[in-house]
Amino acid sequence: xxxxxxxxxxxxxxxxxxxxxxxxxxxxxxxxxxxxxxxxxxxxxxxxxxxxxxxxxxxxxxxxxxxxxxxxxxxxxxxxxxxxxxxxxxxxxxxxxxxxxxxxxxxxxxxxxxxxxxxxxxxxxxxxxxxxxxxxxxxxxxxxxxxxxxxxxxxxxxxxxxxxxxxxxxxxxxxxxxxxxxxxxxxxxxxxxxxxxxxxxxxxxxxxxxxxxxx
Amino acid sequence: xxxxxxxxxxxxxxxxxxxxxxxxxxxxxxxxxxxxxxxxxxxxxxxxxxxxxxxxxxxxxxxxxxxxxxxxxxxxxxxxxxxxxxxxxxxxxxxxxxxxxxxxxxxxxxxxxxxxxxxxxxxxxxxxxxxxxxxxxxxxxxxxxxxxxxxxxxxxxxxxxxxxxxxxxxxxxxxxxxxxxxxxxxxxxxxxxxxxxxxxxxxxxxxxxxxxxxxxxxxxxxxxxxxxxxxxxxxxxxxxxxxxxxxxxxxxxxxxxxxxxxxxxxxxxxxxxxxxxxxxxxxxxxxxxxxxxxxxxxxxxxxxxxxxxxxxxxxxxxxxxxxxxxxxxxxxxxxxxxxxxxxxxxxxxxxxxxxxxxxxxxxxxxxxxxxxxxxxxxxxxxxxxxxxxxxxxxxxxxxxxxxxxxxxxxxxxxxxxxxxxxxxxxxxxxxxxxxxxxxxxxxxxxxxxxxxxxxxxxxxxxxxxxxxxxxxxxxxxxxxxxxxxxxxxxxxxxxxxxxxxxxxxxxxxxxxxxxxxxxxxxxxxxxx
Numbered sequence: 058x059x060x061x062x063x064x065x066x067x068x069x070x071x072x073x074x075x076x077x078x079x080x081x082x083x084x085x086x087x088x089x090x091x092x093x094x095x096x097x098x099x100x101x102x103x104x105x106x107x108x109x110x111x112x113x114x115x116x117x118x119x120x121x122x123x124x125x126x127x128x129x130x131x132x133x134x135x136x137x138x139x140x141x142x143x144x145x146x147x148x149x150x151x152x153x154x155x156x157x158x159x160x161x162x163x164x165x166x167x168x169x170x171x172x173x174x175x176x177x178x179x180x181x182x183x184x185x186x187x188x189x190x191x192x193x194x195x196x197x198x199x200x201x202x203x204x205x206x207x208x209x210x211x212x213x214x215x216x217x218x219x220x221x222x223x224x225x226x227x228x229x230x231x232x233x234x235x236x237x238x239x240x241x242x243x244x245x246x247x248x249x250x251x252x253x254x255x256x257x258x259x260x261x262x263x264x265x266x267x268x269x270x271x272x
Numbered sequence: 273x274x275x276x277x278x279x280x281x282x283x284x285x286x287x288x289x290x291x292x293x294x295x296x297x298x299x300x301x302x303x304x305x306x307x308x309x310x311x312x313x314x315x316x317x318x319x320x321x322x323x324x325x326x327x328x329x330x331x332x333x334x335x336x337x338x339x340x341x342x343x344x345x346x347x348x349x350x351x352x353x354x355x356x357x358x359x360x361x362x363x364x365x366x367x368x369x370x371x372x373x374x375x376x377x378x379x380x381x382x383x384x385x386x387x388x389x390x391x392x393x394x395x396x397x398x399x400x401x402x403x404x405x406x407x408x409x410x411x412x413x414x415x416x417x418x419x420x421x422x423x424x425x426x427x428x429x430x431x432x433x434x435x436x437x438x439x440x441x442x443x444x445x446x447x448x449x450x451x452x453x454x455x456x457x458x459x460x461x462x463x464x465x466x467x468x469x470x471x472x473x474x475x476x477x478x479x480x481x482x483x484x485x486x487x488x489x490x491x492x493x494x495x496x497x498x499x500x501x502x503x504x505x506x507x508x509x510x511x512x513x514x515x516x517x518x519x520x521x522x523x524x525x526x527x528x529x530x531x532x533x534x535x536x537x538x539x540x541x542x543x544x545x546x547x548x549x550x551x552x553x554x555x556x557x558x559x560x561x562x563x564x565x566x567x568x569x570x571x572x573x574x575x576x577x578x579x580x581x582x583x584x585x586x587x588x589x590x591x592x593x594x595x596x597x598x599x600x601x602x603x604x605x606x607x608x609x610x611x612x613x614x615x616x617x618x619x620x621x622x623x624x625x626x627x628x629x630x631x632x633x634x635x636x637x638x639x640x641x642x643x644x645x646x647x648x649x650x651x652x653x654x655x656x657x658x659x660x661x662x663x664x665x666x667x668x669x670x671x672x673x674x675x676x677x678x679x680x681x682x683x684x685x686x687x688x689x690x691x692x693x694x695x696x697x698x699x700x701x702x703x704x705x706x707x708x709x710x711x712x713x714x715x716x717x718x719x720x721x722x723x724x725x726x727x728x729x730x731x732x733x734x735x736x737x738x739x740x741x742x743x744x745x746x747x748x749x750x751x752x753x754x755x756x757x758x759x760x761x762x763x764x765x766x767x768x769x770x771x772x773x774x775x776x777x778x779x780x781x782x783x784x785x786x787x788x789x790x791x792x793x794x795x796x797x798x799x800x
Contacts, residue, residue, distance in 0.1 A: 104296040111298040115305035122312050234312065241305065252298070
């Protein structure tokens with residue numbers, strides 16, 4: 058990169074995320090405490106790559122049961138029925154209901170997996186210093202972070218349904234184990250996105266040594 | 273960590289130092305997730321039961337992933353896939369069973385689909401209208417494990433584990449019976465028809481019924497089964513007869529049974545005992561012929577109103593029934609006759625074969641007794657049992673005046689002599705009277721009568737004249753006997769003279785009595 062202003066890292070400065078006080082990093086150390094408010098300050102998120110990997114792996118692990126286990130148990134007079142997310146998609150898929158099925162498919166299956174893959178891609182890129190198009194990587198990260206909060210919609214809707222549809226003994230809906238794993242996937246991917254430090258993307262060209270020190 | 277190259281703001285404070293380990297504690301999260309996932313996977317694998325393959329005739333109503341396998345209402349499995357068989361003739365379903373169902377899956381376990389079923393006999397599986405069909409099973413007794421099954425077409429009527437016994441009924445026709453037709457005992461449902469098949473001789477049907485325990489103990493050797501289907505209305509010689517069973521059997525038919533009390537406790541009947549299936553309650557409880565004898569009664573009169581089954585009575589006591597009514601023509605005399613075949617309970621006629629001397633031929637004895645009865649004037653006649661319907665019955669009675677007759681033992685069955693029935697006799701007399709009346713020459717009689725009347729007229733006129741003369745004569749007579757008539761006076765005088773004469777005679781007689789000598793001497797002087 059040319060004609061770029063020095064980064065805070067290069068200047069040895071970091072700002073407090075709570076009170077906004079700019080402070081000098083302690084030499085040889087990645088982080089410290091804000092001298093004004095005492096909150097943690099850091100040049101780069103602590104153990105960002107490691108933590109993101111951890112959350113991502115946990116999310117990936119939970120993704121399997123989330124899709125294999127039923128998320129909702131519907132009890133009607135006709136008997137009880139447990140459906141996984143994909144079964145729900147198949148159930149909804151009809152000439153008139155396909156848009157809904159598509160929404161469920163995108164929101165519940167594709168987005169979580171896309172998030173996991175995108176974060177993994179970002180992490181690998183950062184780790185192997187293969188970041189050529191910083192702006193693209195940055196946009197990818199912002200998308201992941203933005204979408205994250207909406208992934209929760211599924212879990213929210215299911216929990217909401219379970220709470221509302223209690224017309225016992227005619228009909229009742231209760232959450233099934235898959236829902237908890239699904240919620241875990243959503244939360245863990247959000248945490249992963251949160252713990253990923255996008256600044257690492259730009260670190261790749263400016264200060265490779267700093268990156269290594271941060272991992 | 274590189275040393276900061278520049279110091280843009282000297283008054284920037286120094287952050288305080290925090291020291292941490294190299295490996296983040298956040299790795300606990302994926303470890304926990306992995307453990308949870310592993311635990312779920314393990315329990316899932318552990319909870320997975322055996323897989324079975326069930327071949328269905330049709331996959332109607334069953335759905336992969338949805339259709340459950342239930343036993344006594346408890347879900348014990350789910351159909352995973354439903355495919356056509358290789359020969360496209362049936363549907364093959366694979367089902368995942370719940371764990372611990374291994375012992376269900378033995379050689380003679382029977383699977384079938386429970387669908388809403390409305391057959392002639394029963395309505396079942398209504399719940400499946402809402403919940404959809406499900407597969408259920410009847411657990412076999414075998415010890416041999418099996419994983420491939422051929423589903424039953426129809427649900428077995430009686431599950432294997434239900435206690436009870438099966439009996440076979442012999443029926444002339446199926447009527448409204450069907451597998452599942454209920455079996456009633458005092459209108460309680462105690463069993464069902466399980467199956468039926470044509471007997472080997474193709475003449476009767478073997479209807480298998482299953483009687484649930486403990487009602488199966490009620491079936492003994494003399495239990496009567498009858499078809500209790502619907503309302504049985506019969507108009508017989510004894511009047512209108514309406515028999516109904518429970519409302520259910522009126523709708524869908526049924527079989528009822530009862531054991532007549534004999535005073536003797538008969539042993540319970542064996543499984544697969546064969547019982548006749550009577551057409552109705554009456555037929556079932558018609559006094560059984562202990563010693564049935566078939567006779568033919570030949571009637572030379574109309575047998576209209578005489579139907580098979582009509583009672584044969586001896587002075588009002590039922591002793592048998594009419595078996596058949598036929599017609600025959602005597603070619604020689606061109607005489608139409610109605611041979612009526614009857615079945616007589618000879619024992620009820622007083623022919624107790626039991627009381628025979630040992631060694632005696634019961635047939636010969638029976639023949640002798642009946643012969644002597646006929647000799648003493650016992651005859652059969654047709655009687656009207658019901659004036660409304662004209663139903664006839666056969667009545668035996670003693671007719672001492674009947675022309676002598678004998679049983680014709682040469683015929684098979686033997687022919688018994690008959691006499692005309694009361695109505696018939698009455699008819700005969702009336703007609704003979706009418707015949708006589710018919711013979712009266714009313715026309716001639718009329719003419720004669722007319723003549724006679726004319727004669728009478730003349731006669732009467734003459735008689736009148738005679739009467740007038742007679743009156744005249746009588747008047748004269750009257751005058752003759754009047755008090756002052758000459759005749760009367762003369763008669764009075766004469767009578768007085770006679771009186772005087774009589775007095776004189778009396779005096780003479782008195783005198784003679786006192787003086788008989790005067791007859792000889794004459795009247796003495798001086799005496800009177």
